[in-house]
Amino acid sequence: MTSAAAAPAPLALAGAHLAYGPRTVWSGLDLTVAPGEFLTVLGPNGSGKTSLLRVVLGLTPLSGGRLTIAGAPARRGSRDVGYIPQQRLVDPSTPVRARDLVRLGLDGDRWGIGGRSRRDRVDELLAAVGAAPYADVPLGMLSGGEQQRVRIAQALASEPALLLCDEPLLSLDLRHQHEVTALIDEMRRTRGTSVVFVTHEINPVLPYTDRVLYLAPAGHAVGTPDEVLTSERLTALYGTPVDVLRTRGRVVIVGGDDEHAHHVEEVEE
Numbered sequence: 001m002t003s004a005a006a007a008p009a010p011l012a013l014a015g016a017h018l019a020y021g022p023r024t025v026w027s028g029l030d031l032t033v034a035p036g037e038f039l040t041v042l043g044p045n046g047s048g049k050t051s052l053l054r055v056v057l058g059l060t061p062l063s064g065g066r067l068t069i070a071g072a073p074a075r076r077g078s079r080d081v082g083y084i085p086q087q088r089l090v091d092p093s094t095p096v097r098a099r100d101l102v103r104l105g106l107d108g109d110r111w112g113i114g115g116r117s118r119r120d121r122v123d124e125l126l127a128a129v130g131a132a133p134y135a136d137v138p139l140g141m142l143s144g145g146e147q148q149r150v151r152i153a154q155a156l157a158s159e160p161a162l163l164l165c166d167e168p169l170l171s172l173d174l175r176h177q178h179e180v181t182a183l184i185d186e187m188r189r190t191r192g193t194s195v196v197f198v199t200h201e202i203n204p205v206l207p208y209t210d211r212v213l214y215l216a217p218a219g220h221a222v223g224t225p226d227e228v229l230t231s232e233r234l235t236a237l238y239g240t241p242v243d244v245l246r247t248r249g250r251v252v253i254v255g256g257d258d259e260h261a262h263h264v265e266e267v268e269e
């Protein structure tokens, strides 16, 4: 066995079950995410995507089954887990600068408090996401795409084994969607960080997606996009007719419930 094979998986769920009171959100979830893997989590509103991230972040306990992160139980504030939230524009009057936010993501013990190594590390992270030119600009003055780059730098500051992304493309224009996804992809390639990417829009991340976890009313499916995103699989998962169309390298999902409209991306150009 090689040493890579012996390393604990960044994320492993076995027989995982989540319920709120009498309502089961998902159950029987078995999933091991490999180092550097890009897992895209899809599903309609209320299917439990955000709940899954909350469980991995140690904010919500599983109702049953097991979860380990880099071999250890989930816990709040773990350095092994980075988190990129949904796009939210910062209050324009905030005095917080890009470098302040990234510094918050650094672990004090490891990088020292206020020392040179800490400052260098912040500069390195900002440069890695292309945010060096606006490192000292108040966040509120940055564009949505620029702010999201800074959040990526913050999430990567602790060199997490696992990067959780909760619809980070929401309200970004197409150019910035491509930039942000390419950046996340580059980080996982260069650092081996595993990515769990929750989205309603498969197309911007389809080229990077190794596997899909599809959460749906009648169960869930895990597999490559070609395995999961088929009319047969989604019809079974929804319990109602769904058509998966592929056109010019894009996936369009038609049918099911109203939430499916989210998957139909606006036509480019």
Ligand SMILES: Nc1ncnc2c1ncn2[C@@H]1O[C@H](COP(=O)(O)OP(=O)(O)OP(=O)(O)O)[C@@H](O)[C@H]1O
Pocket (backbone or CB within 6 Å): 020, 025, 043, 044, 045, 046, 047, 048, 049, 050, 051, 052
């Ligand atoms: N703390 C809670 N207590 C009770 N029910 C909850 C709680 N949090 C979430 N739920 C319910 O669990 C279900 C899953 O919610 P969740 O937010 O995880 O779904 P989602 O897939 O992220 O949805 P969306 O696509 O709309 O963001 C929903 O029906 C929601 O109302």
